[in-house]
Amino acid sequence: MEKKNWPLWEVFIRSRQGLHHKHAGSLHAADEQMAIENARDVYTRRNEGISIWVVESKHIHASSPAESEALFDPANDKVYRHPTFYDIPDEIKHM
Secondary structure (H helix, E strand, O other): OOHHHOOEEEEEEEEOOOOOOEEEEEEEOOOHHHHHHHHHHHHOOOOOEEEEEEEEHHHOOOOOHHHHHHHHHHHHOOHHHOHHHOOOOOOOOOO
16 A cells, blocks of 8 residues: 555544544554554653544544534433533532
8 A cells, every 4th residue: 555545543542641532643654553653663752641542534524613503402301411400519519
């Protein structure tokens, strides 16, 4: 496979302090092993991470910003899901 035809990979890094992976960027690589090694070299040069995920970009599907109203509006009808709906006793702190 020629270098110009290498697929695009999305890189996610979990930091030492973090509990979840965050998107760090993108890179081209011939396969998943090369993508992990390149991601390590490019995105964790200062020993920032403890875990790396790589996902081939073609496998990521996203919603369209133009459809956000129809996609997210049904949640607004469920006021019981909002924490401001409930009364919290004064004895409970830091919630």
